[in-house]
Amino acid sequence: MKMPLQFDTLADANKLTDAGLPRQQAEAHATALGDALSKTVVLPGDLLAMKQELLVKIDSVRNELLAKIDSVRNELLGKIAELDIKFSEQIKQLRWMIGLSITLNLAILVKLLVV
Secondary structure (H helix, E strand, O other): OOOOOOOOHHHHHHHHHHOOOOHHHHHHHHHHHHHHHHHHOOOHHHHHHHHHHHHHHHHHHHHHHHHHHHHHHHHHHHHHHHHHHHHHHHHHHHHHHHHHHHHHHHHHHHHHHHO
16 A cells, blocks of 8 residues: 655755756756655555554464464374274283283193192
């Protein structure tokens, strides 16, 4: 949003003429200065508009980032739950195998002691 710069080229040309410059040169200088200032000067309104645009963009990026974080968090929680189930099943199998091994070893020990 570009706001026009308040620059009075006629007043500037009059000041230059009063200072001794020829009228045509003073008007050309004032016009050139007015054109340059209107293209290169940032006004407070421009800065406020840019600030608002940046705040909107920052808020948008923040919301996108939070959504992605939530998505990754949910995905990780799902993977953790899968691993928990998998490890629980493997631990049950190991308990069964250890129990069987202990039982067989006890049976062998009893057999050896009885003979």
